[in-house]
Amino acid sequence: MSVPRPAAVIVLAAGEGTRMKSQTPKVLHEVAGRALVDHMLQAARDLGPEQLIVVIGHARERVGAHLAETSPDARAVVQREQRGTGHAVRTVLEEVGTVAGTVLVTYGDVPLLRTETLAELLGRHAADGNAVTVLTAEVPDPTGYGRIIRDSSGAVLKIVEEKDATPEQRAVTEMNSGIYAFDGLLLADAVKRVSTDNAQGEEYLTDVLAILREDGHRVGAHIAADFAEVEGVNDRVQLALARKVLNQRLLERHMRAGVTIIDPASTWIDVDVRIEPDTVVHPATQLHGATVIETGAEVGPATTLTDTRVGPGAVVRNAVCDRAVVGPGAGVGPYAYLRPGTVLGRDAKAGTFVEMKNTQVGERSKVPHLSYAGDATIGADANIGAAVVFVNYDGVDKHRSTVGDGAFVGCDTMLVAPVTVGDGAYTAAGSVIDSDVPPGAIGVARARQRNIETWVLRRRAGTKSAAAAERALAERHAAEQHQQREK
Numbered sequence: 001m002s003v004p005r006p007a008a009v010i011v012l013a014a015g016e017g018t019r020m021k022s023q024t025p026k027v028l029h030e031v032a033g034r035a036l037v038d039h040m041l042q043a044a045r046d047l048g049p050e051q052l053i054v055v056i057g058h059a060r061e062r063v064g065a066h067l068a069e070t071s072p073d074a075r076a077v078v079q080r081e082q083r084g085t086g087h088a089v090r091t092v093l094e095e096v097g098t099v100a101g102t103v104l105v106t107y108g109d110v111p112l113l114r115t116e117t118l119a120e121l122l123g124r125h126a127a128d129g130n131a132v133t134v135l136t137a138e139v140p141d142p143t144g145y146g147r148i149i150r151d152s153s154g155a156v157l158k159i160v161e162e163k164d165a166t167p168e169q170r171a172v173t174e175m176n177s178g179i180y181a182f183d184g185l186l187l188a189d190a191v192k193r194v195s196t197d198n199a200q201g202e203e204y205l206t207d208v209l210a211i212l213r214e215d216g217h218r219v220g221a222h223i224a225a226d227f228a229e230v231e232g233v234n235d236r237v238q239l240a241l242a243r244k245v246l247n248q249r250l251l252e253r254h255m256r257a258g259v260t261i262i263d264p265a266s267t268w269i270d271v272d273v274r275i276e277p278d279t280v281v282h283p284a285t286q287l288h289g290a291t292v293i294e295t296g297a298e299v300g301p302a303t304t305l306t307d308t309r310v311g312p313g314a315v316v317r318n319a320v321c322d323r324a325v326v327g328p329g330a331g332v333g334p335y336a337y338l339r340p341g342t343v344l345g346r347d348a349k350a351g352t353f354v355e356m357k358n359t360q361v362g363e364r365s366k367v368p369h370l371s372y373a374g375d376a377t378i379g380a381d382a383n384i385g386a387a388v389v390f391v392n393y394d395g396v397d398k399h400r401s402t403v404g405d406g407a408f409v410g411c412d413t414m415l416v417a418p419v420t421v422g423d424g425a426y427t428a429a430g431s432v433i434d435s436d437v438p439p440g441a442i443g444v445a446r447a448r449q450r451n452i453e454t455w456v457l458r459r460r461a462g463t464k465s466a467a468a469a470e471r472a473l474a475e476r477h478a479a480e481q482h483q484q485r486e487k
Contacts, residue, residue: 003119004126007051007101007184009044012088013037013108014057014079019235025059027108028066029239032246033270033289036233037063039111041071044104046115047122053096054108055079055088084202085178086194093191099184102126105205106179109232111242113179117224124222125181131217132187132209134159135179137227144234145175146206148221156219159206163199174223176206177230186212246271262300282317294328303333311346324356327363345380359390362405375417378403385411385429392417404439 017026027037034042037054044052054071056063057079064076079091089105102122106113117135125133134156136148146159147169159176160169190211194203213219224230233239250271251264258277261267266283269275273287281287282300289307293299296313308321311328318334324342326332331349341358344350348361351368359373362380367373371384374392378384382403390401391414401415404423409415414432421427422439430446437443456469 003123004102006047006049006104006122008099009047009049009052009104009106010089010092011037011040011044011054011106011108012085013063014055014082014088016058025063027063031111031239031243032250033272035066036111037108038070040106040108040113041074043113043115043118044106047118051075053077053092055092057082085205086191086203086207089205090191093188098188101184103182103184103187105182107232110230111233112229112245114229117229121181121222124220128220129218130220131183131212133181133220133222134209135177135224135230136174136221137177137224137230138173139175139227142173142175147172148174148176156209156221158210161204161206179230186217375400379405379407381405382407384409385413387412390415390417
């Protein structure tokens with residue numbers, strides 16, 4: 001079945017979506033990393049339409065700004081008063097003019113609708129020579145949907161909205177998806193004749209079908225293979241269900257492409273995530289945004305990656321990474337946090353309870369545990385000891401530190417930026433380094449230790465510490481006396 005290129009796709013996205021109970025416009029709620037309307041626009045875009053049009057109304061400033069950013073190829077048409085789907089389409093045609101060719105009308109709240117299903121609808125429309133072809137579905141519970149009313153031969157007579165349906169019509173399980181392929185010229189004429197004689201006083205696009213049939217034109221239908229595709233999202237429950245269905249699709253696609261996903265039930269993947277073959281995704285992992293995982297890498301368990309690239313053979317465990325790059329063979333975690341701008345070189349390590357921000361770590365360098373590196377450049381083959389802090393913020397501005405190739409930063413060192421530890425240089429454990437350390441030197445910046453005897457007995461008398469000290473001192477005194485007697 002050949003699929004003609006539609007002359008226009010009109011996406012209706014003007015409704016308020018009151019059942020979402022949200023300050024966010026319904027079509028901007030996200031599923032799998034995309035707004036609801038963006039899912040529909042991508043499915044429509046893949047059909048190659050000559051025009052891509054979105055009808056906006058409620059919160060049109062926010063929705064319009066979103067479309068301008070994410071879909072500059074889509075033309076926004078404002079429906080200033082939401083007076084029904086027929087009125088929305090009429091508003092489009094009054095602004096852009098009559099469209100010759102096939103016009104596909106769909107909605108901004110059907111994120112599960114696939115391009116393949118729309119293509120089948122267009123193919124059926126062209127093959128049957130219909131004036132309009134409606135996409136329908138057989139559903140277990142059609143509550144809330146318009147019903148497809150057919151004659152004894154199976155031809156579509158009309159669509160009845162549930163509010164206007166008789167009990168017999170409400171028993172029909174074939175539902176109207178609200179998605180249509182129209183002959184554009186016939187649509188332009190018929191939509192002007194839609195009445196508001198209904199329970200809501202609105203212009204229903206469904207009435208166009210009856211008008212075209214009365215004019216002697218052919219009205220057809222195409223039944224979707226999976227009714228879940230055409231179900232709209234009207235509340236948070238349906239939003240969660242759509243996310244679950246879409247996630248399952250994405251998981252299956254990745255697994256069939258050669259990705260091992262240990263526990264699909266606890267793994268969530270956004271639609272723009274790319275995972276190469278022979279990677280392993282462990283349980284309780286979330287992959288968001290434009291994350292990329294390259295061949296041979298392992299991610300998880302309990303890991304969340306957002307807009308992060310994981311190189312070949314890298315391992316990321318029990319970690320959170322946001323807009324970071326993990327180089328080939330590098331290791332992250334467990335319990336690490338890589339913030340935006342962090343780049344780990346080949347075979348580098350960000351270990352247990354390590355946080356990094358805007359930091360570049362050279363090849364084979366290690367930040368193994370309990371450290372914070374912010375606004376830093378660390379060379380190759382460097383070692384950052386436990387509890388090292390790159391002190392990058394002076395309360396007003398951020399400053400950068402540099403650690404050279406082969407440098408060794410001792411445990412519990414504070415590097416007060418801006419500061420440079422040269423190639424091959426050391427810092428002594430417990431130092432506060434606020435001046436540059438030349439290559440090959442060791443920086444020592446700590447006070448000499450002194451012990452004040454019996455301080456606890458005098459200043460903390462009656463405490464557990466004092467009691468322990470008294471016991472230990474008594475035992476030491478007894479041991480000293482014993483040694484004296486032995487002599």
